[in-house]
Amino acid sequence: MDRRRSEVDSAPSTSSPRSNFSDHLHSNWLEAQDSLKKKLVTEDDYTWKLGEAEGVELLKYIGGVDISFLKDNPSVACGTLVVLDFKTLDVVYEDSSIVEIDVPYVPGFLAFREAPMFLELLKKMQDCSHPFYPQLLMIDGNGILHPRGFGSACHLGVLANLPTIGIGKNLHHVDGLTNSRVRELLEAEENFNVDCISLIGDSGKTLGAAIHSSKGSFKPIFVSVGHRVSLASAVEVVKRTCKYRVPEPIRQADITSRDYLRKHH
């Protein structure tokens, strides 16, 4: 049985920054990410099209997931799955569920805390062969813009075998990427009039894109590949679902989960 390091074993002053959770659990999580990452696909892998083509399947049902927590009891959470019509951005499906979560939030391991309930919500739709089951899912959290290239959007995408896109509202500093560096790029003269820049780390890898998604905000959002979607397609989908800074699937899931939690507490 897992057990936290006790004060007897190590004085508080020498406890590690991760004394929050056991080193054992930490290594299990690393192994799980490493294993799931082998199934990751970072290119377009779907049959539908985004545009107005005829005679081909189009992207119509786009999902979004988010989670809210109770201000008092932080272990009480409400997870929400919404599905929007890609063209009209109308919400055509929504489902919420309140659960207790004991898994702590640890930077770099967000999926272990949030993915299980999202998988449940997806399974519920799948089990009844719901006609609005999403063809693509947006997650508020990163994809490959992650210390080990496997953020929660990748994690959920692989487990659900769905194309996913990661949306970060704050930059996860990784591979030398910092807020100031992103700001420099967005404000660089050669990028004047450019609302979207590639995020290239010190390693030379393109990890995602920073997008000024709405004219009313200076703060960008950070888009990265989750699973079975290329960065170019991800950026295109995000741009087309942004009425405000945060893309509608995420924004609607966020609003709904917060409302549901408030109403059912």
Next chain:
DNA sequence: GCGACAG
């Protein structure tokens, strides 16, 4: 040693 660290 210190700061940083998606949600």
Next chain:
DNA sequence: ATCTTGTCGC
């Protein structure tokens, strides 16, 4: 993530 009102501006 969450605690929180008004307020300045198009």
